[in-house]
Amino acid sequence: MIELEGLSKRFGAKVAVDRLSFQVRPGVVTGFLGPNGAGKSTTMRMMLDLDNPTSGSVRIDGRHYRELAEPLKYIGALLDAKAMHGGRSAYNNLLCLAQANRIPASRVSEVLDIVGLTAVARKKSKGFSLGMGQRLGIASALLGDPEILMFDEPVNGLDPEGIHWIRNLMKQLAAEGRTIFVSSHLMSEMALTADHLIVIGQGRLLADTTMAAFIQENSRSYARVRSPQPERLRDLLHTAGFTPVEVAGGALEVDGASTERLGELAAEHGVVLHELSAQRASLEEAFMQMTAGSVEYHAHGTSDPGRSAPPGPRWGEGPPADTGPRWGAGGGSGTEGI
């Protein structure tokens, strides 16, 4: 368990982290989301005692990082995969870390095996590809067999096989009862990996909730229906009080309608359907909905981020700091889940 209480960090006039309080619990993968400059890395660095908080505290299983006699046995982290000594072999990089932390040398071979680097264990790490470097960084995080693991952008630059591997590893570690905290800009990836979400913007906490609740509370749900008799279907829906919106491919999207209701309505009136499906909003849509309150935001994309019209700003393409979206300004749409 990691506990933050009123954690703040100021760099001169810049408040990078602003009174953050939350807990990261064991047994689930907790995703850490926020746009560039939101304060994720600074928060993670303070969790590992690599930066001093201006105020507030972080506790690892109830204790401050500095109170942990052998920290690698409590908490392992992948912050910067390039932090390894390039002139040393993968094995020797890990062996040095193991010796400094009174971890048996046999554990080095074990973690190299877990991350699939046994065959290149004696090769100098400076010749490693990005994916191999990430695996070596993860091996170092696993070295002390810690109950808490933190990964900062673990899938950056990885190929699909590498991404798949890291995703499954994190899920497996959480299933073993460990505390897993992971940041990523890739929302589609986060949606597949995390069970719980901590969302920050401009250093402040915006959401601390389950993945399912975050998506449900910040996006609409709707049904998609398509018929070879589109005019009849549209008239029927209007008569029944719905407001269908035509989308690409001639399908209609209907807010606030269950598939059961639409199916029965079509059957009652003999309208043939070729498609009828409940649509689940994506994490990305939910996130856009949450930030939809800003004028600058609309200038880039659509005024209705739920529709599949031109995409809004992507993560990492944030507007200038002084005109950025008002994080936390957007409310949930309160739409019903499907």
Ligand SMILES: Nc1ncnc2c1ncn2[C@@H]1O[C@H](COP(=O)(O)OP(=O)(O)OP(=O)(O)O)[C@@H](O)[C@H]1O
């Ligand atoms: N050492 C530093 N000195 C001054 N400002 C800093 C320093 N480190 C971070 N900042 C500022 O603090 C804010 C938070 O940065 P941080 O790197 O924690 O954000 P982040 O959410 O990790 O962003 P990214 O997704 O780009 O990695 C940014 O405005 C950044 O410019």
